Amino acid sequence: MFFISSFLHVSVHQVTVFKLLPLYFPSSFPISKIYFNLFFFFFSFSFFNFSKPLFSRLCLNRSMDFAKLKRMLYYWIHQIVNILLRLTWHLLHVTIHLFYFAINIANALESHLISKGLLRRYKSLHISKLQYLAIVIESEDCRTSNVIELLQWLADLGVKHVCLYDKEGILKKSKDFILEKFDGATLFQENDVLLDQPLMTLEFASFSDGKEAVAKAANVLFMKYLKSGSTSSYQGEQIFTESQMGEALKTVVGGNGPEPDLLLVYGPARCHLGFPAWRIRYTEIQHMGPLKSMKYGSLIKAIYKFTMVQQNYGK
Amino acid sequence: MVMLLYCQELGVKYITAYAFSIDNFKRKPEEVESLMASMLEKFHLLDILVKRLAVRVHFVGNLELLSNELRASAMELTEATAAYSKSVLTICIAYTSRDEILHAVRESCEQKRIDLEFDNDDDNEIKLMKVEKNMYMAVAPDPDIIIRTGGENRLSNFLLWQSCWSHLHSMWVLWPEIGVWNLVFAILNFQRNKTYHLEMRKKEKEL
Numbered sequence: 390m391f392f393i394s395s396f397l398h399v400s401v402h403q404v405t406v407f408k409l410l411p412l413y414f415p416s417s418f419p420i421s422k423i424y425f426n427l428f429f430f431f432f433s434f435s436f437f438n439f440s441k442p443l444f445s446r447l448c449l450n451r452s453m454d455f456a457k458l459k460r461m462l463y464y465w466i467h468q469i470v471n472i473l474l475r476l477t478w479h480l481l482h483v484t485i486h487l488f489y490f491a492i493n494i495a496n497a498l499e500s501h502l503i504s505k506g507l508l509r510r511y512k513s514l515h516i517s518k519l520q521y522l523a524i525v526i527e528s529e530d531c532r533t534s535n536v537i538e539l540l541q542w543l544a545d546l547g548v549k550h551v552c553l554y555d556k557e558g559i560l561k562k563s564k565d566f567i568l569e570k571f572d573g574a575t576l577f578q579e580n581d582v583l584l585d586q587p588l589m590t591l592e593f594a595s596f597s598d599g600k601e602a603v604a605k606a607a608n609v610l611f612m613k614y615l616k617s618g619s620t621s622s623y624q625g626e627q628i629f630t631e632s633q634m635g636e637a638l639k640t641v642v643g644g645n646g647p648e649p650d651l652l653l654v655y656g657p658a659r660c661h662l663g664f665p666a667w668r669i670r671y672t673e674i675q676h677m678g679p680l681k682s683m684k685y686g687s688l689i690k691a692i693y694k695f696t697m698v699q700q701n702y703g704k
Numbered sequence: 705m706v707m708l709l710y711c712q713e714l715g716v717k718y719i720t721a722y723a724f725s726i727d728n729f730k731r732k733p734e735e736v737e738s739l740m741a742s743m744l745e746k747f748h749l750l751d752i753l754v755k756r757l758a759v760r761v762h763f764v765g766n767l768e769l770l771s772n773e774l775r776a777s778a779m780e781l782t783e784a785t786a787a788y789s790k791s792v793l794t795i796c797i798a799y800t801s802r803d804e805i806l807h808a809v810r811e812s813c814e815q816k817r818i819d820l821e822f823d824n825d826d827d828n829e830i831k832l833m834k835v836e837k838n839m840y841m842a843v844a845p846d847p848d849i850i851i852r853t854g855g856e857n858r859l860s861n862f863l864l865w866q867s868c869w870s871h872l873h874s875m876w877v878l879w880p881e882i883g884v885w886n887l888v889f890a891i892l893n894f895q896r897n898k899t900y901h902l903e904m905r906k907k908e909k910e911l
Binding site: 481482485486556596599600601603604606607608610611614615629630631634657658659660661662663666667669670671672673674675676698700 | 800801802805806807809810812813816817820829830831832835836856857858859860861864865867868869870871872873892893895896897900901904908
């Protein structure tokens, strides 16, 4: 009789603990709840079934602190489950690392084949589709030798207009050095139309050309708004349009620049690192890995993928 | 809809979904009308779901472009869920990022003009912080992950301003077929570079 009641007692508490433990669970595990639920169910089910006779014997022998024993038991279960879940999470991440490692090897092989010209479909690129290319480089990774090599590859492929962006503005500071070393380019001028030119045009941008440039353009529009004098909404609608904003951005330092068709990100993460928001509305964003491991083949593959894409622009 | 449940289970507090773009108005009028009608139906289902899950709903975008019925329904849902705080769902409807930036600039200009009229402000300049406060998306913090379905690699005028330090994840699966494991994979991918993203965000705040 005592056997059965103790088991029922334990089962009821098992259910309440099942509901309570998520409260104690560290919030840094976003996948915790799914795994936790599965794990706890199997673990506690097997544990309690296995230890039923042991438990009842303990209770028969020590009739004193059944509640205290239960509390200790639940605490230890909680700790063990915690450790097991942490292990599972780490295991998952290891699996994903291995998966990406394998993908990187496959990509390296493919880019090697592409650079040798062995893969037929990458042989002819419709480079004319790529009017304006932007490259985002992680500031800590910015070695000018790598940048110049990259520009050389782009010049060989026939890309005419390139924007180099990095968050801190290191590329901007070494602008003269780059233009000197790479004599196939000139600086992008404001009124440059994206036509075919013999030399490549380069633009240098940094984080301040994004959000801050918009704030400066806002001030320009504000002056226009004040000058217009009237407070009617019609005037407001005339001033605050996309084209007016575009014009205001052109007058502001760093705000000028056409919209890139393709954005290549050379950095540790798939993130555009604050490239001017106004300009990337329909831009294809490709992550290329760190700059020091850049490959000619992966560059061709990225441009090829871009030329194959179809954009609907909302329709 | 069910993604909302998954996100809540995983502990994700702020979810933003791109329902309808201003560019989508360029489609055929019959298509737009049918989309609007289906959206109205979805709102009724959403109403039941968010009340059950205690999710606060915000509708973000140029709501003037929507029909009166849809706008009223959206306002009603926003008011009904204003008290909930477990999660926040932001639905971008009649939204483009450029429109959002323009709207924020316009609001800041109008506020500045009023401030100058009442001599409340000596400074003639609009600061970046003011523009950011007037964004539609000021109701939620900047996203950590942006998921694009359909195998596309572009943002298409979605959260361009807020996505500076977000992990951009592109999935091959289409939106109606998305499942919890796709979401989990996206989160695991984000976790690989989480410290980098957080560091970048902190550096921006220090500037």
